[in-house]
Amino acid sequence: MKKLIIPTLVVLFLGCDKEDSKTPTNSEAVVDALTEYVIVNKVFQDIGNNNGDVVLSAESTTSTAKSNSVEKTAQDVEVTISPADFVTFPKTITVNFKTGVLGKDGITRKGEITIVSTNWYRETGSIHTATFTDYYHNDYKVEGTHVVENTGENLDGDLEYNVVIQDGKITTKSGALIEYQENSTRTWIAGSETPLYIWDDEYIWEGSQTGTSSKGLDYSLTTEESLHFVLLPRSIKSGILDVDIANIKDIKINYNNSTITILGKEYPFTK
Template identity: 30%
Template sequence: MKNSSLLLSTFALILFSFISCTKEDSLTATDNGPVVASVSIDLINELDIKIGNEISFENSTAKKTGKSLTSSCAIIAMNPVTSNFPKTFDVDFGTGCTINGIIRKGKLKITFSNYVTETGSTMTIERENYYVNGNKVEGKIEYKNTTTTPSIPQWTRTVTNGIFTNTKGEVYTNTGTHTIKQTKGVETLTLDDNTYEMIDGTHIVTKQNGAKITLTVLESLVKSYSCNYVSKGKLKVESPLLNGIIDYGNGDCDNNATYTQNGIIFPFTM
């Protein structure tokens, strides 16, 4: 999470610097908190979905991940134990569990109606007293397989009742629905060569004081399973003050991105 924290602080500084140069006097209009919160929320959603995918694949006879969450500090258990679907797994991070530099505590409850590769299946992720690097995360994610062409698996990701409380005590509600398709690695028996694209969708983050930001997929966001970062794609950013574009680059696996508004480009790192 060190790199993620750098993104948040750098992006906040960039936005504050830009906003400070405007003639807006409204505190609400210049509040960039929802932008910073939205970055954290998206990162955590991706983390939780990745865990769910790994659990599903590790318990499938069709594919294996090549990596095991059971060797990490999280305790993963089927509850109740059954050979039939639906299957529910508790992922318990205890009072503090660090994986790849990210500190989590609390539990995830992940329920599968079937394997995530099966059309029509759903994976539901619920948070129970769950924290990521000190930020409390609540709400539910539904990840539904909506594949119509077997060679191009596709899912709909819907976040409901999302609540993000940062370490300062600031509270943000969030909702959103996105469509994700798999473009590489469909025929192999591993997750490591998979590539996913978020092809459309909108994410709305609202602060307690009413400040709101909307992020809409403008060009498909591309992320390889083996890469920690989105490597390509664009998001449109809209709020009472901000009206710009986040650009993740041209496909290189790096932590570089830019925010552009009114022709001014602000580089930042994730």
């Protein structure tokens, strides 16, 4: 979806430079920064979705377990839960994708994710802290700390989760390093009735993200209007993002009408 925005942006930013010679930021570097943001955001959103699914699956597994640790292998993914009883916390859940597992969404994951949970995923106040050991999302190596806290139901009865990503790093196949931080709220609005099937999930996302591109450009994003995510097919149905990259401070991505506004000018893009 988002990859189709980038070729258009190349032309737009080059055009902006021609109209405003005072803009010191190199157009190619700005477009690269936005392209890298698309990558890193997709990777960490995917991690959030899958980690929640893992904790929910662990709850189902341990409800009938009798040993102090459980190993469950499905589709070549090895999941270890310890302690394995239903009531003892904190609980450590290790997900080992080994040398690589191709998912239903076409993504190959390899390496390990370790999740330490203070309670089950649906329990208010539960905190789920994920770290990574030689973990790859396709060719992108992932590092950092991913913390999710269940803050309870909102007025509509939907569960809300605070998400904090600290020291997030993505290393590309070529060795380029992209840094990333996030503080956001994810509201689970659909799919909670089928907790062991992730693909019908939908959620609302709002908050802020910051980072530094591989070329040293700082960027930040905030939600002007909450984003509505669906997982299959993976897309953003609606919402508005405000984006700052280096000295360009007024980029707006509008998923409601499929337009992007740069320096006050509006252009269409294809989702």
